[in-house]
Amino acid sequence: AGDDGRPGDRRSGGPRRVAELGPYERLLPAPVSAQSGGPGYALTPGTVVRTPAGDGEVRRIGERLAEELRGPSGFPLPVVAGPGAGGAGGGIVLRLDRAADPAVLGEEGYRLESAPRAVTLTARTPAGLFHAVQTLRQLLPVPGTRAVVPGGRITDAPRFAYRGAMLDIARHFFTVEQVERYVDQLAQYKINTLHLHLTDDQGWRLDIPSWPRLAAYGGASEVGGGPGGSWSREDYRRLVAYAAERYVEVVPEIDMPGHTHAALASYAELNCDGRAPARYTGTKVGFSSLCVAKERTYAFVDDVLREVAALTPGRYLHIGGDEAHATSAADYAAFMDRAQKLVARYGKTVVAWHQLSTARPAPGAVLQYWGHDRTPAADKTRLAEAARTGHRLILSPADHAYLDMKYDTTTKPGLSWAGYVPVPRAYSWDPGRYLPDVPESAVLGIESALWTETVATVPDLEHLAFPRALSLAELAWSPATALDWPTHRLRLAAQGPRLTARGIAFHRAPEVPWE
Numbered sequence: 001a002g003d004d005g006r007p008g009d010r011r012s013g014g015p016r017r018v019a020e021l022g023p024y025e026r027l028l029p030a031p032v033s034a035q036s037g038g039p040g041y042a043l044t045p046g047t048v049v050r051t052p053a054g055d056g057e058v059r060r061i062g063e064r065l066a067e068e069l070r071g072p073s074g075f076p077l078p079v080v081a082g083p084g085a086g087g088a089g090g091g092i093v094l095r096l097d098r099a100a101d102p103a104v105l106g107e108e109g110y111r112l113e114s115a116p117r118a119v120t121l122t123a124r125t126p127a128g129l130f131h132a133v134q135t136l137r138q139l140l141p142v143p144g145t146r147a148v149v150p151g152g153r154i155t156d157a158p159r160f161a162y163r164g165a166m167l168d169i170a171r172h173f174f175t176v177e178q179v180e181r182y183v184d185q186l187a188q189y190k191i192n193t194l195h196l197h198l199t200d201d202q203g204w205r206l207d208i209p210s211w212p213r214l215a216a217y218g219g220a221s222e223v224g225g226g227p228g229g230s231w232s233r234e235d236y237r238r239l240v241a242y243a244a245e246r247y248v249e250v251v252p253e254i255d256m257p258g259h260t261h262a263a264l265a266s267y268a269e270l271n272c273d274g275r276a277p278a279r280y281t282g283t284k285v286g287f288s289s290l291c292v293a294k295e296r297t298y299a300f301v302d303d304v305l306r307e308v309a310a311l312t313p314g315r316y317l318h319i320g321g322d323e324a325h326a327t328s329a330a331d332y333a334a335f336m337d338r339a340q341k342l343v344a345r346y347g348k349t350v351v352a353w354h355q356l357s358t359a360r361p362a363p364g365a366v367l368q369y370w371g372h373d374r375t376p377a378a379d380k381t382r383l384a385e386a387a388r389t390g391h392r393l394i395l396s397p398a399d400h401a402y403l404d405m406k407y408d409t410t411t412k413p414g415l416s417w418a419g420y421v422p423v424p425r426a427y428s429w430d431p432g433r434y435l436p437d438v439p440e441s442a443v444l445g446i447e448s449a450l451w452t453e454t455v456a457t458v459p460d461l462e463h464l465a466f467p468r469a470l471s472l473a474e475l476a477w478s479p480a481t482a483l484d485w486p487t488h489r490l491r492l493a494a495q496g497p498r499l500t501a502r503g504i505a506f507h508r509a510p511e512v513p514w515e
C-alpha cells in the first residue's frame with residue numbers, strides 16, 4: 001500500500017480522519033518519499049542498536065536513541081559496534097554511507113528501511129542519521145503499546161538548509177533548562193538552528209566579562225518589572241553543547257544600534273550625553289540608540305562581538321539592525337558598516353534583520369525578512385535587489401512565522417500588530433515563491449520567531465509555539481509538492497498525543513481534528 005494519495009481531497013467520502021492515516025503518512029515534516037509495505041521490524045528483548053565501529057559521534061546518536069526507547073519498550077537495547085557477523089547483524093542499524101548520492105541525500109538527508117530483520121538508517125553524515133532517528137521515533141507508537149516499526153521505506157532530505165527558530169530571552173528571561181526543553185522539541189521536527197535574541201531594551205542576558213555591568217545590572221530587569229536574569233558564559237556554552245548534540249546550531253543575536261537601552265542604562269559612557277538612563281520595563285520599540293558618533297561605542301561593540309564570537313562555534317553572528325528609529329539613516333549605515341567589519345574580523349558571517357538592506361550589507365551578509373502582506377513594495381524590491389547581488393535571505397514573515405501573534409481574539413498571551421495567525425495561516429505560504437523576484441535559490445531558509453513581551457512562562461511559550469512551530473518546520477523541510485493543508489492538519493493531529501506525552505501545553509487549534 002503506497003502513501004501517494006492526497007487523503008485531504010478525496011473525491012468521495014469527504015476528508016479523511018486521522019485514524020485512517022497510515023504510519024508513514026503521519027510523519028511530520030512530510031518526507032520526500034515514503035512507501036509503507038511488508039511486515040515491519042518488531043523490537044524484542046534481543047534488539048541491539050548497531051553503529052559503525054570506531055565512530056564516536058554516530059555511537060552517541062545510537063546511545064541517545066537507545067536511551068529514549070529503553071523506558072517505553074522495557075528492553076535493554078545495548079549499543080554495539082559493527083555490522084555483526086558477516087555483516088548480517090540485524091536490529092536498529094545506523095549506517096554512514098559517505099558515497100551515497102549527494103544529489104539525493106544532501107548533507108542532512110537519509111534513507112530508512114523497516115523489514116523483519118532490521119530497521120536500517122543510512123545517511124552521508126551524522127546529522128542525516130540524527131534526522132533519520134527523529135523519523136524512526138515518530139514511526140514507533142506512542143509509549144505503552146507494542147514497539148513495532150511498520151514495514152516500509154523512506155528517502156528524505158530537506159528543502160532548505162536553514163531551518164530556524166528564534167527565541168527572545170531579553171523581554172522576559174528564560175533559563176538554559178527552559179531553552180533546552182524548547183530545543184529538544186524543535187529538533188524532533190528537524191529544526192536545525194536556534195537564534196537567540198540575547199539583548200534588548202528591557203534586558204541584557206549574556207555575561208560579557210569586559211563589560212560586567214551589562215549582565216549584572218542590565219540583566220536584572222525585564223518587561224513588567226520582574227527580576228530578569230542572565231546567563232554566564234558557562235551557561236551559554238552548556239546550551240550550545242546541548243543544541244549541538246541535537247544538530248542544532250546556535251545563532252546569537254546582539255541587537256544594534258537600536259534595542260540597546262539595557263546597555264545604555266548599564267554604562268553612562270555609552271550615552272551621547274554621558275548620563276545613564278533608568279532601566280526600562282515597558283514594551284515600546286524603536287526609542288534607543290547606541291551613540292554612533294562616540295569612539296567608545298566601537299570599543300564596546302568590538303569587545304562584545306569578539307567575546308560572543310569566541311563563545312560560539314556556529315557560523316553566524318546576528319547583529320539585529322531592526323527598528324533603529326532613534327538613529328538617522330546616515331548614522332545607521334555608518335554604524336552597520338563598522339559592526340559588519342567586526343563580525344568578519346572575528347570569523348563569522350553577518351545575519352541582520354532586513355532593514356540592513358536600506359544601508360550597505362557586507363558581501364555575504366544574510367538578511368532576515370520579517371515583513372508582512374502590508375510591507376511597502378519598496379522594501380521588498382530592495383530585498384530582491386539584495387538577492388540579485390548574492391545575499392541569501394531567511395524568511396520570517398510576521399503574518400505567518402511570528403509565533404507571538406495571537407491565534408485569534410481568544411488567545412491570552414501574544415500581540416496582533418501583524419494580524420492574527422491561526423494555524424492554517426502559519427502554514428499556508430510557499431517560502432520558495434514568497435517574495436516577488438526572489439528565486440528559491442536565494443532563500444537560505446525560514447525561521448519562526450517568538451518574541452516575549454507578553455510571554456513570561458513556559459506554558460504561555462508552548463501555547464504560542466505549538467503547534468505552529470511544527471507547521472513551520474514542515475515548510476522548512478518538506479518539498480513544495482508535499483505542502484498541503486488538508487493533509488498537514490491530519491499530520492498535526494497525529495502529533496497531538498505525542499506532544500501530550502511530552503507534557504507540551506499546545507494550543508488545541510479548532511482547525512485541526514485532534515484525536
Ligand code: TNX
Nearest residue numbers: 285322323353370404415451
Ligand atoms: C518587532 S520584528 C520587532 C521586535 C518585537 C516584535 C513583536 C523585529 C525585527 N522587531 O522588537 O518584539 O515586533 O512582535
